Amino acid sequence: MTIAERDVVPRESDQEFLVECWKQCLAEMIADVRETKLRWKDASELLKAESAAAIAEARAAFSDTLIKLERSIDERLGRLRQIINQKNGPPVRAYVEDKVHYEGELVTHDGSTYQALCDTGRAPPDEEHWICVAAGGLDGLSFRVKGTYQPGERYSKFDVVALNGGNFVARRTNPGICPGDDWQALCFQEKRDRLDRKAIVANAAFPAHRSRDASWSPSGTH
Numbered sequence: 001m002t003i004a005e006r007d008v009v010p011r012e013s014d015q016e017f018l019v020e021c022w023k024q025c026l027a028e029m030i031a032d033v034r035e036t037k038l039r040w041k042d043a044s045e046l047l048k049a050e051s052a053a054a055i056a057e058a059r060a061a062f063s064d065t066l067i068k069l070e071r072s073i074d075e076r077l078g079r080l081r082q083i084i085n086q087k088n089g090p091p092v093r094a095y096v097e098d099k100v101h102y103e104g105e106l107v108t109h110d111g112s113t114y115q116a117l118c119d120t121g122r123a124p125p126d127e128e129h130w131i132c133v134a135a136g137g138l139d140g141l142s143f144r145v146k147g148t149y150q151p152g153e154r155y156s157k158f159d160v161v162a163l164n165g166g167n168f169v170a171r172r173t174n175p176g177i178c179p180g181d182d183w184q185a186l187c188f189q190e191k192r193d194r195l196d197r198k199a200i201v202a203n204a205a206f207p208a209h210r211s212r213d214a215s216w217s218p219s220g221t222h
Contacts (some may be wrong), residue, residue, distance in 0.1 A: 005009050022135055027162060053194060070124075073084045075195055091106065092106040092107065092108060093105070093106070093108070094107065094108050094109075095107040095109040095114075095123065095124060097123065098121070099121070100119060100120070100121050101116045101117055101119070101120055101121075102116060102119050103116050103117065103118050104116060106133070107124065109123065109124040109125070110124075110125075110136065110144050111136025112124070112125070112132055112134060112135045112136040113130065113132070113133050113134035113135075114130040114132055114133065115130065115131050115133050116129065116130060117129055117130060117131055125156050125157070125173070126154075126156070126173075127173050143157075143158050143159075143160045143169060144158060144159050144173065146159045146160060146161050147161065147162065148161065148162050148163070149161035149162065149168070149178050150164040151177065154174065155170045155173070155174070155175055156170065156173045156174075157170055157171065157172050157175075158170060160186070161178060163178055163179070164187070166185055167186040168183040168184060168185055168186060169183070169184045169186055170181065170182060170183060170184075
């Protein structure tokens with residue numbers, strides 16, 4: 001059977017109809033492709049959102065588990081410390097300046113041992129924040145040399161300062177301005193003007209001390 005050209009090539013009257021059919025088919029194919037792309041885009045965004053939500057949920061669950069685990073470890077360590085402390089007593093460490101010490105901690109400072117009455121950043125022997133459980137020195141009393149007296153500085157009992165050529169010791173914590181009733185004069189350097197020396201002693205010495213011991217003199221002789 002022989003195929004002639006007229007059997008393959010459409011007639012001129014049918015060509016325009018066939019072109020329109022092909023145009024319509026191409027338009028439908030392009031629309032299907034666009035719709036498929038949109039569906040894939042929506043599905044991809046949905047998948048990303050669901051993945052992000054799942055990751056966030058997993059992180060939250062992990063964080064909660066980690067917090068619970070840390071609390072459990074802290075509780076067990078706390079119970080272990082209590083057992084050790086009950087057997088051996090609480091640990092005593094050296095006081096560290098500019099560090100927060102927590103209630104119940106025992107520290108050594110200037111030869112004495114103190115226990116914190118609360119969480120504090122103050123140094124011993126602040127009587128509001130610390131209690132002395134073992135004092136150093138003879139009968140628990142010892143001087144602490146603090147250098148030149150500085151107005152406004154916080155001083156404690158038995159702190160020793162230098163002022164106007166003399167040395168003074170605080171009779172109590174927060175003794176006020178030096179010289180004063182809460183400061184005890186210890187000694188003075190020799191001065192040419194003894195009137196200045198007597199004035200310093202008169203301001204620093206204790207009236208009660210002078211009344212009990214009339215033989216007391218600024219030079220420390222009796």
